Amino acid sequence: MSSRPRSALVVGGGVIGTTTAYRLARAGWRVTLFDPTPGRGASWAAAGMLAPIAEIAPGEKENFRQQRGALTAWRELADELAVVTGDALTIAATGxxxxxxxxxxxxxxxxxxxxxxxxxxxxxxxxxxxxxxxxxxxxxxxxxxxxxxGDAWLDPDEAMCVLQKANEILGVEVVAERVLDAAFGESGVEVRTSEGTTRAGIGVVATGAASLPAGLRHRAVHHVxxxxxxxxxxxxxxxxxxxxxxxxxxxxxxxxxxxxxxxxxxxxxxxxxxxxxxxxxxxxxxxxxxxxxxxxxxxxxxxxxxxxxxxASDDLAPFVEVIDQRWIWTSGHYRHGVTLAPLTATAACELAEKMS
Ligand SMILES: Cc1cc2nc3c(=O)[nH]c(=O)nc-3n(C[C@H](O)[C@H](O)[C@H](O)COP(=O)(O)OP(=O)(O)OC[C@H]3O[C@@H](n4cnc5c(N)ncnc54)[C@H](O)[C@@H]3O)c2cc1C
Incomplete structure (x- = not known):
């Protein structure tokens, strides 16, 4: 569909955007990640609990099911990151x-x-x-x-460090600028920062609780x-x-x-x-x-x-939304974004593959 189908722009370098950039780069995409302060959003404040059981709440059985899978996904991701970077990421299963x-x-x-x-x-x-x-x-x-x-924890500072190192090794370009506008180009997507415009085949927005960049704001179904x-x-x-x-x-x-x-x-x-x-x-x-x-x-x-x-989304559940076939927006991870990062990144990457 696109003239540059295997290039992706990722907007937001918290744990969700950074893990998604990693997944895309591992799958062979050329990735450019935009964030004026990578890793200093909610991911910086997080305790790093991977605690599906302790996070159980009435009516949130699906949330529990997802988080249990996320724990396994983190273990697999940590093994992969160790191969790419040589660095071990501690996942402490203390309960x-x-x-x-x-x-x-x-x-x-x-x-x-x-x-x-x-x-x-x-x-x-x-x-x-x-x-x-x-x-x-x-x-x-x-x-x-x-x-x-069965509950565990990791250190989000350490996880971000290892993910960022892996991204550097895999050639992810990090642009320390805020995206002001995100748009649909002729055969792909483009973003505008105060410094200029960048284009690629598809885009992923992972800006956490921040409002969507202009251009996407009124097209999205979800709300955070x-x-x-x-x-x-x-x-x-x-x-x-x-x-x-x-x-x-x-x-x-x-x-x-x-x-x-x-x-x-x-x-x-x-x-x-x-x-x-x-x-x-x-x-x-x-x-x-x-x-x-x-x-x-x-x-x-x-x-x-x-x-x-x-x-937080309206129903407190995370989501991955496709906006007009070329932008993927993922957010709504609320109290569980660190836990769910590997699963979300995989889901976003699979969607990107389908869209390319
Ligand atoms: C106090 C606290 C404790 C928590 N503890 C846990 C825990 O123990 N376990 C757990 O699983 N979760 C925990 N969470 C939840 C978790 O931190 C979040 O769900 C997760 O960090 C969300 O990740 P994110 O990447 O979507 O957002 P963020 O980490 O907020 O990242 C978003 C990034 O987007 C960038 N950005 C925004 N707008 C733009 C733009 N226009 N252009 C470019 N970049 C932009 C920001 O600079 C930021 O770096 C906690 C949260 C808090 C606040």
Missing amino acids: TLLVGFDASDRRLVDQFEEVATSFAAPSRRVQREVDVDAFQGVSPRVREGVLLE RPVRGMTVRLEGFDRSNQPTLRAFVRGRSLYLVSRPGGYCVLGASSDEQAELAVEVGELQRLLRDALELVPALECATFRETRQGLRP
Whole structure:
């Protein structure tokens, strides 16, 4: 169909765009990726949990099914990336320990367990007296929890680094410019930045929660809205040999992902806001809940906060939409974009093959 059918433009260099660029380049496409700040969107704020079971929510069985597949896809992608780059990407299958802080929080854990059971997801009750190690650092008032084996985590910073290195090796051209306009050329697509126009056979838009570039905005069927989230980075408390900790603390949910060496990601806030700001109250709530749940964090060092805008679609499900046969738009990954990146990239690449 196109005069240059095997060339692709990827707009957006978060985990979705970067993984898609990788998939396309591996499949032999000539890829140009546009992003003024690659890797500094929501993907930068993410904790990196690959936690299909802990993310179970009522009515989201399809989401659970997809995420379970995504975990396998990440393992396969990590193996591939190791061959391309020589770098190993750690995927730590620590599982998740879910606990409730007070009596009503424990009821939330019971409700979670009921939904997990209805999804046939593995979970088992654990007691502090028996599984002493799993409760390391957790407040003594928490006596029991639910262990979700099979959940994992990776470090998004490391994953982005390895993916970007692979893309460089495979010849992906990165243009550090914002795409202002995306259009349909005579036999393909084109994008305009402040520096000029670039053309290719097909285009992929992976701009997360950002609005689509002009030219596509009014042609797309889906809609995304930003949901602001913050993670807090701490150092000096190591639970990396134990399951990732998730909890309800006075009705609010909290997680603590611990990496070897004592680097911890504490998360996460969630606000229907589009502005990247750290609200003092939200930061205080997150730290207060964490300190009550894990008193040992008292001596940890505060490193930084990171904020990002989760891309939420109307039904909270991710999508891959083809716009007028030449542009592929993928977004709506909401709380699960890191987890779903390899599956989304494969789906986008398969569509690109069909369109070429
Ligand atoms: C606090 C927090 C914690 C999270 N934790 C997890 C987790 O543990 N596990 C998980 O699976 N998911 C998690 N998520 C969700 C996950 O981060 C997102 O779903 C995912 O990062 C979305 O990836 P993306 O590539 O679509 O978007 P982004 O990472 O936001 O990337 C979009 C990119 O597009 C670029 N861009 C935008 N407009 C343009 C334009 N016009 N031209 C060029 N470039 C443009 C931006 O600069 C940006 O780099 C978390 C999110 C947040 C906020």
